[in-house]
Amino acid sequence: MSKGERLVPEPQKQPRKQIAATSQMKKLMASHFLEIDEAQRTGRKKVAWCTSVGPAELLHAMGFLVYFPENHGALLGATRMATDLIPLANAVGYSPDICSYLTADVGAYLRGVTPLTKAYGIQKVPKADVLVYNTNQCRDVQDWFSFYAREWNVPIVGIHTHRNIQEVNDYHITDLVAQIKGMIPTLELVSGTKFDIDKLREVVDLSLQCTSLWKQVLQCGAAIPAPLTFFDATIHMGPAVVLRGKPEAVDYYKTLLAELNDRIEKKEGAVPLERHRLYWDGMPVWGKLRELSDQFYGMQTNVVASTYCNSWIFDAFDPTHPLESMARAYTELFIVRDESYKEWYMDQWIKTFGIDGVIFHDAKTCPNNSNNRYSMPQRMAVRLGLPTLVIHGDLNDLRCYSEEQTRTNIEAFVEQLDQKPA
Numbered sequence: 001m002s003k004g005e006r007l008v009p010e011p012q013k014q015p016r017k018q019i020a021a022t023s024q025m026k027k028l029m030a031s032h033f034l035e036i037d038e039a040q041r042t043g044r045k046k047v048a049w050c051t052s053v054g055p056a057e058l059l060h061a062m063g064f065l066v067y068f069p070e071n072h073g074a075l076l077g078a079t080r081m082a083t084d085l086i087p088l089a090n091a092v093g094y095s096p097d098i099c100s101y102l103t104a105d106v107g108a109y110l111r112g113v114t115p116l117t118k119a120y121g122i123q124k125v126p127k128a129d130v131l132v133y134n135t136n137q138c139r140d141v142q143d144w145f146s147f148y149a150r151e152w153n154v155p156i157v158g159i160h161t162h163r164n165i166q167e168v169n170d171y172h173i174t175d176l177v178a179q180i181k182g183m184i185p186t187l188e189l190v191s192g193t194k195f196d197i198d199k200l201r202e203v204v205d206l207s208l209q210c211t212s213l214w215k216q217v218l219q220c221g222a223a224i225p226a227p228l229t230f231f232d233a234t235i236h237m238g239p240a241v242v243l244r245g246k247p248e249a250v251d252y253y254k255t256l257l258a259e260l261n262d263r264i265e266k267k268e269g270a271v272p273l274e275r276h277r278l279y280w281d282g283m284p285v286w287g288k289l290r291e292l293s294d295q296f297y298g299m300q301t302n303v304v305a306s307t308y309c310n311s312w313i314f315d316a317f318d319p320t321h322p323l324e325s326m327a328r329a330y331t332e333l334f335i336v337r338d339e340s341y342k343e344w345y346m347d348q349w350i351k352t353f354g355i356d357g358v359i360f361h362d363a364k365t366c367p368n369n370s371n372n373r374y375s376m377p378q379r380m381a382v383r384l385g386l387p388t389l390v391i392h393g394d395l396n397d398l399r400c401y402s403e404e405q406t407r408t409n410i411e412a413f414v415e416q417l418d419q420k421p422a
């Protein structure tokens, strides 16, 4: 074979082996949405909107049904409704440069549509009785929830987490615990339920079990060949996001983990004849999951680990110290930390998972989850001797994404891996 000749084999044609637990997950997600819809229409239970990384445990413990608008934002992206809806939010003053979960969700509300209708027959998103945010991920969530607080004239409360921190110190935790406690009177008023620390312990314990199992699911990706892909994980993380703190999420991840361990034992890779193993940093491109997954599959390349799916690993939960451990779990997160911590964290996963190359997704409307912007890929390439690739796109706004260019760049990246000496 001459130098520079294309080394990528013919795209593989084998049909994919589906993850059998998927049907159980779909049922779980359906009952989650249908329960909230019913409760909201009948007034049977109060509904709290919550940001994806908390403080859901407190809300469950106080008897709320918990709805996660970021999950709705991802559904708008995955169903490709988002790009057409974003301009409606732009028209009322929300910039095209801010979070496209926010703009897609507000756009959907203004037009009176939701992907929940086609999926579950639900006519509209549940109206919140209270809106609860945590700025540990970004400020956009506060502005997003504030839109609905004005729209519906309902209470909004939140936690302002320290950001860009290297070490988590005691004063961070003390401050956050005080902030969490500060929300309780409003939540008691809305729910009509008195705060009970023992109930919170039970929920934190369930969240701990859920998140521990989710971590084990993701760690299955370290097996060679890996039994799941990043694209599978973006789907199967649904229960860890919306059902954390409930027993059904624990049961689900036990089932999924057993299936993945069985695949590992039988050496069944999610990508047959796996040749390369990649790490994905940044948000998924929700509207292009299938295309990207197919491209990697065709090149016998598996994206086996990611920062994004790890965002629902909360090692610190501890039912003996529920409030303090919630504060710690939600502050220890990758997105809250500075560049030095982030690099250390990624290095561990990259080494453990036998990664050959790293893809950074620079999502136009989410600087918070785009870690390429301060030279991290270049430093990583030098430090670990690994090829890195930055792709430009967005989580939801497909006007920021060039399919052609991304496809070509990924193809060239994998060819570069092919030519690397073993």
Ligand code: SF4
Pocket (backbone or CB within 6 Å): 070, 098, 099, 100, 101, 102, 137, 138, 139, 140, 141, 365, 366, 367, 368, 369, 395
């Ligand atoms: S972290 Fe990014 S995607 Fe998530 S809500 Fe904030 S801006 Fe949007």
